Amino acid sequence: MNLPFVLRGIDSGREYDPREIRYRGEDGELLEVVHSKTGRPVSRKTLQERRMSHDPIDVSGVWRYRELVLPLPYRHIIVKPEGNTNLYPAGSLENSGYNRIGRYAGVENLYLKHEGENPTGSFKDRGMTAGISMAHYLGATAVACASTGNTSASLASYAAQAGMKCFVFIPAGKISYSKLAQAIAYGAVTIQIDGDFDAAMQLVEEVCISLKVYLLNSVNPFRIEGQKTIGIELIHQLNWDVPDWIVLPGGNLGNTAALGKGLSELFQRGYISRLPRVATIQAHGASPFYRSFKSGFSEFTPMQANTIASAIRIGNPVSYKKAKQTIEFTNGLVETVTDAEIMDAKAVIDRAGIGCEPASATTLAGIRKLQNAGTIRKSDRVAAILTGHVLKDPAAIADFHEGKLPGTDPVLRNTVQHAQPTLASVREIITRVLNDTV
Ligand code: F0G
Numbered sequence: 001m002n003l004p005f006v007l008r009g010i011d012s013g014r015e016y017d018p019r020e021i022r023y024r025g026e027d028g029e030l031l032e033v034v035h036s037k038t039g040r041p042v043s044r045k046t047l048q049e050r051r052m053s054h055d056p057i058d059v060s061g062v063w064r065y066r067e068l069v070l071p072l073p074y075r076h077i078i079v080k081p082e083g084n085t086n087l088y089p090a091g092s093l094e095n096s097g098y099n100r101i102g103r104y105a106g107v108e109n110l111y112l113k114h115e116g117e118n119p120t121g122s123f124k125d126r127g128m129t130a131g132i133s134m135a136h137y138l139g140a141t142a143v144a145c146a147s148t149g150n151t152s153a154s155l156a157s158y159a160a161q162a163g164m165k166c167f168v169f170i171p172a173g174k175i176s177y178s179k180l181a182q183a184i185a186y187g188a189v190t191i192q193i194d195g196d197f198d199a200a201m202q203l204v205e206e207v208c209i210s211l212k213v214y215l216l217n218s219v220n221p222f223r224i225e226g227q228k229t230i231g232i233e234l235i236h237q238l239n240w241d242v243p244d245w246i247v248l249p250g251g252n253l254g255n256t257a258a259l260g261k262g263l264s265e266l267f268q269r270g271y272i273s274r275l276p277r278v279a280t281i282q283a284h285g286a287s288p289f290y291r292s293f294k295s296g297f298s299e300f301t302p303m304q305a306n307t308i309a310s311a312i313r314i315g316n317p318v319s320y321k322k323a324k325q326t327i328e329f330t331n332g333l334v335e336t337v338t339d340a341e342i343m344d345a346k347a348v349i350d351r352a353g354i355g356c357e358p359a360s361a362t363t364l365a366g367i368r369k370l371q372n373a374g375t376i377r378k379s380d381r382v383a384a385i386l387t388g389h390v391l392k393d394p395a396a397i398a399d400f401h402e403g404k405l406p407g408t409d410p411v412l413r414n415t416v417q418h419a420q421p422t423l424a425s426v427r428e429i430i431t432r433v434l435n436d437t438v
Helices: 044-050 063-069 099-105 124-137 150-162 177-185 197-211 221-227 229-237 254-268 288-294 320-329 339-351 358-372 394-401 423-435
Strands: 005-009 031-035 087-089 109-114 142-146 165-171 189-193 245-249 277-283 333-337 381-386
Touching: 031 221, 044 063, 063 229, 063 254, 099 109, 099 339, 099 358, 109 229, 124 150, 124 221, 142 150, 142 197, 150 165, 150 177, 165 177, 165 197, 177 189, 189 197, 221 229, 221 254, 229 254, 229 381, 245 254, 245 358, 254 277, 254 320, 277 288, 277 320, 277 358, 288 320, 288 333, 333 339, 333 358, 339 358, 339 394, 358 381
Parallel strands: 109 381, 142 165, 165 189, 245 277, 245 381, 277 333
Antiparallel strands: 005 031, 087 109
C-alpha cells in the first residue's frame, strides 16, 4: 500500500519511498517527510472534538493530529497516549505562586508548556511514538539510539511496549542516573561508550546500518513528525491564538527543527495566519548553533561540549541544517546562557511548584536575558517549552541547594535542615521560618 507521504532530501529535493529503510539521502543529506495532501486535512472542529473522545488515538496529543503527523494504518500505531501536557500560565500578572516565574523573566504573559509530563518524563515521547510506529510498520524487530538520557528512556519504554529489542548508547558517566535507571528498568540493552554524546551518535548510525537495527534518533525523519506536535498542541491550547515567541532549549536540535516544520505547516495549511518567533537557547559551554547564528549562519564549527545541563551537552548537533531553517523562517534567534543562569532559573521554576530538569531551564534564563536586552518586550506573549521532569536530575538539585555550584544565587537555596528528635530543636527551625518575611 502506498503511504500518503514521501521522504525528501532537504538539499537536493530528491524523493525516496518511505517504505525503504533509510535515514539520510544518497549523499548523506538529512531527509524530511513531505505529506501528499495539501490544505487542511482535518478541521479545527474535529481536532477539538477528539479531545472529548476516549479512543487512545484521539486522546494522544500526538495522534490527535495524525493527518498532520503520520497517517499510518491504525494497527501500527504504538500509543500510550502521550502529550496533553499542561500549559501553565506563569506571567508576572498571574494571580498565583507561578507569577514569581514571570517576575523573574520580566514578562507579563508567560506560558510554560511542561513536556516533562509525558509518560517517560520528557518531550521525547512525542517523536518516539511516531518513530516506533513507523518502525512497526516497517517490520523492525530491534531498535537503537544514542542519547544523553531522555531519548534512551523514551525509546526503551516504547520498544518494550512494541515488543522490540532495544539498544541504547550513552556517553559513559555523563548522563543522569535517573535516566540511565529508566533505560535499564524498561529492559533496554544499555551500552556505555567511552566518549561523549557526539561520538555515541556517530557510532550508532554506523551500527544501525551495518547490523540492521532500526535507528530512532531524531536524524530519523519520522521522529520529527511526532515531535512537531509540541507546537501544534501548544497553539491549539491557546485557542489558535499564536504567541509572539516560542522559546526552547537546543542540543541536538531535533526539537527546534520539528517546531519550525510544524509551525510552517500550520501556516501553509491555513490553521494560523502568523508565525511566532522561535528562540533556541543553548548552554554557553555547548553552543555551536549560537556561534553559527552569530556568524549569520555563514559557518558552522562543532565544539567540545560541556555544561551542567547534561541533556544538551552536545557539540555537533545532527539537525543543524533543519534548525537553521526554523530560525530563518520564523525570524527567530539563538541565545546562550551560563550554567549559573540555568541553575538559578531552574530554582525559580522549581520553587513555584512546577519544576523541570536543568536543560529545560535554559528557556527561562534565556527569556530573562532577552527581556533585559529589550529583544523580548515585557508585554509580549511568550511560551516556553519545559522539556524534562524535575526528577530527571536530582543530583543537580542537591548540588545547587547545597551551594556547590559556583556563581549561583544563594538567596534561591533551600538547605535541608537538621534537628534533634525533640520539640525544642524543631521549634527553633519552625519559629525561624515563620518569622521569615520572604
Ligand atoms: N531538553 C532535554 C531535557 C533534552 O533531553 C534534550 C535532548 C534537549 C532539551 C534538547 O533537544 O536535542 O532536540 O535540541 N536530549 C537528547 C537525548 C539529545 O538524547 O535525550 P534537541
